[in-house]
Amino acid sequence: MVTLDGTAGGVDAAPGYRITAPGLVGTVTARLPRRPGSGDRGPEQATEALDLAFERAGLVEIMNFDLDVREVPPPPSAPRTRTVTGEDAFVLETPDLGPEVGQVVVALDEAGAVTWTFPETGEQEVEPPATRGAGGMKRFVIRQATPAPPAEGGDRGLFGAIGRKLLKVLVYPVMDAVLGPVTEHFANRWETRRRPYLVRSFRPDSFRAAASSGLSDGEWTGLHRRRALLFVHGTFSSSHAAFHQLPDATMNELHQRYEGRVFAFDHFTLSHSPQENAAELAARIPHGVELEVDVVSHSRGGLVTRVLAGELADAVVPGLRVERAVFVAAPNHGTALADADHMISFIDRSTTLLNLAPPGPADIVASVLEAIVTVVKVIGHAALNGLPGLASMAPGGGFIDSINAGIRPKAGYYSIAADYRPEKSGPFWAMVRDTAKDAVVDRIFERDANDLVVPTLGVSQGSRDPVFPIARERSYTFPGATGVHHSNYFEKRETSERLLEWLRPD
Secondary structure: EEEEEOOOEEEEEEEEHHHEEOOOOEEEEEOOOOOOOOOOOOOOOHHHHHHHHHHOOOEEEEEEEEEEEOOOOOOOOOOEOOOOOOOEEEEEEEEEOOOOOEEEEEEEEOOOOOOEEOOOOOOOOOOOOOOOOOOEEEEEEEOOOOOOHHHHHOHHHHHHOOOOEEEEEEEEEOOOOOOEEEEHHHHHHHHHOOOEEEEEEEEOOOOOOOOOOOEEEEEEHHHHOOEEEEEEOOOOOOOOHHHHHOOHHHHHHHHHHHHHHEEEOOOOOOOHHHHHHHHHHHHOOOOOOOOOEEEEEOOOOHHHHHHHHHOOHHOOOOOOEEEEEEOOOOOOOOOOOHHHHHHHHHHHHHHHHHHHHHOOOHHHHHHHHHHHHHHHHHHHHOOOOOOOHHHOOOOOOOHHHHHOOOOOOOOEEEEEEEEOOOOOOOOOHHOOOOOOOOOOOOOOOOOEEEEOEEEEEEEEOOOOOOOOOOHHHHHEEOHHOOOOOOOHHHHHHHHHHHHHHHHHOO
16 A cells, blocks of 8 residues: 655655555555456445456456545646546556557446546547656546545545445456457457347347347238338347347237237347448348338437337338337437547446446346447557447538538437436436536536436427427426436336337237
8 A cells, every 4th residue: 555645755655656645645455356147246336237248348456546536726836637528537557568469458436437547648638649758657646536426415525525336447458359450340250240230020028138040031022012011120239138128018919919010130239330230230231121110219219219110211221111110219300429539438427337337137238238348449449440330420520510401300219218317316416527527517418408318309300400309299208306317217117108109000
């Protein structure tokens, strides 16, 4: 254990590791990495799913640092360290292990909020990392996030009281033994191997499990010119991960209504655009089969659905007609988190949501987190190159502009959104608070209501788009008091009620 005294002088936290933190006093304890599955959560509040995702993605913990600190005024002569977004920060220097080894630091505060930091970048900078200085060291500028404010009567407050943070130094091979080098093509190779395209059956007895095979010839024939129900998942996810929270009763009722004609589309969300997703679906529809479908989509899956509905003339899927589409948390007018300036925050926020409120069993959550870790690797070595699936959600980007100035589809559109409002004692406070430590403001969305990932009004509203706004009787918004965020829509009773109200193959 070593002591931070609030000055500009750094301390050797472990052999080869140095922390410089003007304005922080307290202790730093170096710890050996915790054994996955040991059940010892310690101060870090990391879930089994996060451990499992690291293991699957080839990330190995080599050192942990437990900070138990409080904030004090730094000496007047001490230079302040800040991230590129202007937030207070401190510096962790680690040994440079050579060009064959990638490094990243994950910080977990005592509330469970997760932030990723790359060498020589601020929290939200997305340029490829570089090594600074002599001595073979890598330098991480880590946001000096404060702990969440306490519940009524609690004894912890904002900095000035004691706060805990755990830093996990992670390494991975730059040359993956199976997928090759971590370059701009890495996400595509990962999705090809781990998340292949698949049009699969989605039955009540199988929709919560991954599928190893697609629709049979007989199942395709059964869909021909008979109204079917299609599920389209969102970013980082898969069909069984995105919709497994739906109650059995809801899935049973939908299957009865559609006489078993219910299927799902597993597709790339990182390395392919929505147009490419639609083209891949078209390539899998057998010759002579004509589909009439209603669609339930989540998140980015809504953008794929809009392409399938024919809003882009050059991306129409032959033999497929969308009759009704329900957009659940779809970024129909983009999300600021997909902007290049906020992409690291997108990764932080998505990881934190899955860590603090895992929507299901560890294996399912880990499969989603593994996709996020894949993006972390790509950003660390190729910036945002090779991630057009994420870039498609950027407001004002090429895809959002084109889809919102497109063709009015014949399909009927419905929407479900949420206005999530974190409380000061809630688990997501530290993730969304403004730089001002007592403000209840989500700085990324500039005060716009949101579900922590997608703007609330962006799901159903829009002034330039010929198909929006969606009529009031065809839209539903969860109010802030309900605690609905981007990852838990399908466990809510109101979501099932709206699906059963709107989806009838008449």
